[in-house]
Amino acid sequence: MNNKPKDYLMEYRLKKCIVYTLLIVGLIITLAPFFWMLSTSLKTRAGIFTMPPQWIPDEPTLMHYGRLFDEVDFLRSFLNSTIVAISVTVLGLFFNSLAGYAFAKYRFPGRDRIFAILILSLMVPGQVTMMPVFLILRSVGLINTYLGLIITGTISVFGIFLVRQFVQTIPNDLIEAARIDGCSEFGIYLKVILPLCKPVLATLGIFTFMASWNEFLWPLIVMVREEMYTLPVALAALEGQYATDYGLVMAGAVVVVIPVIIVFLLAQKYIIEGISTTGLKG
């Protein structure tokens, strides 16, 4: 026998090598801007413009971070963002899951029609409704308030839809068993539906938090006074009209990004679980 048997192990290893190389390249491309941001935020003013550019600063400094809190009130913005994002997330999870559960499991007149109209509203671009909503907020005196941002950000049709699809996969028998066991209708939602919805709520929670944290245009319109700025608005305000203080902007960007990364790391297990189960179980 001259023909050598095919070396499957070798082939398998080679394939793995190729896959990992591609993944590593992708990782570098993705991480590079973040690394550049971090690096720039730690450079001195002179270091920022050194040629050739330095990946790792010669003389790292926390100067820009200090200025962030001394020269501009970034702490206040951080607080504003936190209050708004957490409120929107918590209230949003509550109301959207409540509505999603109702649409999934209760029979009431016009249910499917109302739901269709809600879905249709997803087609309307946010920019179209911005001015009318702003006018309404102004007429009720909610400009420059947390509440103005919170109530407009809480209800999300996408969230309702996501929860509804998930709840539909929960057997009716469970709900009926709880009803016989002595649960009130709200008790069923609280003690049976909510715990079972954990994966989808984790996904929705992270999406909502990130969307609210990163939102720029709407807070820019609603929050006129500087002390009410959220982080992205404050960050944008750091850029001067003629010259940009790159060190300061990058330090600001790092501060904005860190909470998002933390939230993501904490919840990534649920996000993946949520995305895969919402698709498959339905």
Place this chain on the structure above:
Amino acid sequence: MADVVFENVSKIYNGGVIGCKDINLEIRDKEFCILVGPSGCGKSTTLRTIAGLEEITEGNLKVDNEIVNNIPPKDRDIAMVFQNYALYPHMKVADNMAFGLKLRKYPKEEINKRVDEAARILGITKLLDRRPKQLSGGQRQRVALGRAIVRKPKVFLFDEPLSNLDAKLRVQMRVEIKKLSSKLQTTMIYVTHDQVEAMTMGDRIVVMKDGFIQQVDDPIKLYNEPKNKFVAGFIGSPSMNFIDAEITSESEKYQIKGDSFNISLNKKAFDFLQKYNGKNIIIGIRPEDIIDRVYAKVSTSKNVVRAEVITEEPMGSENYIHANIGSNKIIMKTKGSNRVSMGDELELIFKPEQLHFFDVKTEERIT
């Protein structure tokens, strides 16, 4: 402990679909009552009206002498076991069982006592810390039973609880549920489509079809005196054989004439057939009431029915023989040793005292 009384209860769904209609039924205290019928006969609907999961369109439903039409499920003091167990996946077994008690604000010691006791009865003490996902079908069923038992309800409802189990486990659980019912001494209402479950477990059986009650009786009476052709065919396995025939009268005897046989019956014993003299009827005979003439105790050449074997189903202890009598197909049950092959000619005898007669039009039993 309570009796459950239906007074002209109907459930009509939106769009006029009948769930169940004109149900009049009195389920006595501590009785094990079985609702049985084919799919879509309204047995589950009837059960769900007792639970309060379906609203009643007409009539009154009384539990323990109290009209419960508008009482929500949680205040009816009933417990229900579902076909797919309906255990809460996010709770441990012990919490699943305790859930109903916690909601009713029982003291903690009482809850623990009841859960432990129920777990002991059902043999699931070791499973209390597991989650439903980690249990087999039979274990889940036990937990579902446990969840009902701890509540000590007035009435237990079972909605096809054994349908998702494999055949062997089903037989085992059947016996256990029956034992449980005599131990707990509580009214139990049990829905099934399996007539074997109905026959073996129930004190009384309610046979339903198309939303209506067909017959309510104890198992043996139901088997021996089915009120109509549907009940006769539904109860018993293999089913009762039905053969078209005509009755004529001859001095001392009635002649039952089929398309290929002729049986004469004593007029005195069958005097109820008089009004059908000269008319077509349906005769019914159970598979075990047909005997091969060779095995008959008293050999007789009278009333012999000729049949041709189509096939046989040997069960070991018994043998089911499928045969043609003229244009009618029948099944007979014989001893396992009695083997036949296709095309064999048989000479059969119908036990005359075991013959059933049904009206051709109404399909009601003739008595």
